[in-house]
Amino acid sequence: MIATTRIDESSLHYRGWRVVLACFLMAFFMFGFGLYGQGVYLAELQRAHGWPGTLVSAASTFSFLLTSVLVIFTDDLLARMGLRSLILCGLSALGASTVLLALMQTPWQLYLAYALMSIGWTGMGTVVIATLLNSWFERRRGLALSLAFNGATCGGIVLVPLLLSVSASIGFRSAMLVATLAMLVLVLPVVVIFIGWPAQMSPAAGGRFTADGQAARTSRRTLLSNPAFWTMVLPIAIALLAQMGFIIHQVTFLEPLIGRAAAGLAVTIMAAMAVVGRLSLGLLVDRLDPRLACAVSMTSQGAALFVLLQSTSPTVLLACCAIYGFSIGNMITFPPLIIQREIGFAAFAAAMGLGTSISGIISAFGPGIVGLVRSFTGSYTTAFALCVMLDLVAASVVLWRPGKRLEDSPTLSPSP
Incomplete structure (x- = not known):
């Protein structure tokens, strides 16, 4: 049980909401620079240095794989660095990465920049945000996670267009330096002032203690042998694989059917609905079964893709993208809710780290698989039908509810 159980989490005076604000800003810049901004870097670095697209995209793949490790x-x-020190390390690494992207002259600097970005993900990404908010909230945990992770979507909606607009005015180098400065000005003070564990929380993110007074944590081997962990991780990874495959190929699929402008509108609608979906879930999810809600979200994405394959009507296609987008952001909100309920607090950070790593590696193949199937068949019909099947399989698996909470198990041991 977290330290905030007797506190009114709905009150705006509760300190946890200031922590949510800090996490929102962290997600805004981490996802804005580290995920959505990579398309900007690809175009600008090719333009500035004449580097082949394969070189830059390979650096992106390297970054995502390193992050997953x-x-x-x-x-x-x-446990070893402390919460605030880890976040500040991540912020410094992300800032160094974006500055290097602005100033680089040789390809090896690109890979260094993307390696620093991976360190940024470790210090400011979903695992740290989920672990932190999990310690501050119990009754309003779902809403807190939804609000914070909306920073990720807003990073794509706001930061990327701003980067493109400012780059057109003052150049890519100056735009990146200005954006980096803005990140430091906005994020650094809130991290220093607001970020911390609740007063009675263990600084090792454990909350349970062994006989010698050290925080008890859970070995990764114990997690990997726990069925509840796998019935959460595998369906999320499968659903994200299908999701990444559709998102990357969405414009290519829609443009011949409804034109470039309407295809761009479809992306905007999908991103906007991701914000709406996450906020809607946040208001309700604390009263819902997270596994059932997750299965419904996966099924809705499969249904939207199925209908999208049957129609050429612009209205229907845009509606399908809106329905699909409603569940996009929630795929990173469900894992922490399921982990806390079924695996427990002592194992939370370890389970989130392992789960995020596995999901990241598996989902990274989504765009490649969809592209490969399209190349073999000559159209997206079979590729997206495969995504529908993957969503339905994931929805079925996530409904399996094995075993008792890992935290109730006597196998707790220090993490290796």
């Missing part, structure tokens, strides 16, 4: 060790870093 580093997040496994988030619980160890939290």
Whole structure:
């Protein structure tokens, strides 16, 4: 049980909401620079240096894979460095990465920049945000996570267009330096002032203690042998694989049917609905079964894709993208809710790190699989039908409810 149980979490005076604001800003810049901004870097670096697209895109793949490895060790870093120090390290690494992207002259600097970005993900990404908010909220945990993770979507909606607009006015180099300065001015004070564990929380993110007074945490081996962990991780990873495949190929699929302008509008609608969906879920999810809500979200995405394949009507296609987008953001909100309920607090950071790593690696193949199937078949029909099947399989698996809470198990042991 977290330390905030007897506190009114609905009150705006509750300190946890200031922590949510800090997490929103962290997600805004981390996802804005680290995910959505990579399309901008690809175009601008090719234009500035004449580097082939394969070189830049390979650096992106390298960054995502390195991130998937580093997040496994988030619980160890939290225990050894402390929460605020880890976040400040991530902020510094992300700032160094964006400055280097602005000033780089040689390809090896690109890979260094993207390696620093991976360190930024470790210090400011979903695992740290979810672990932090999990410690501050119990009754309003779903709403807090939804509000904070909306910063990720807003980073794509706001930061990327701003980067493009400012780059057109003052150049890419100056735009990146200005955006980096804005990040430091906005994020650094709120991290220093607001970020911290609740007063009675263990600084090692554990909350349970062994006989010698050290925080008890859970070994990764114990997590990997826990069915509840796998019935959460695998369906989320499968659904994200299908989701990434559709998102990356969405414009290419829609443009021949409804034109470039309408295809761009479809992307905007989908992103806007992701914000609406996450806020809607946040208001209700604390009263819902997170596994059932997750299965409904996966099924709705599969249904939207199925209808999208049957129609050429612009109205229907845009409506399908809106329905699909409603559940996009929630795929990173459900795992922490399921983990806290079924795996427990002592294992939370370790489970989030492992789960994020596994999901990240598996979902990274989504765009490639969709593209490969399209190349073999000559159209997106079979590729997106595969995505529909994956969504339905994921929805079925996530409804399986094995075992008792890992936290209730006597197998708790220090994490290796």
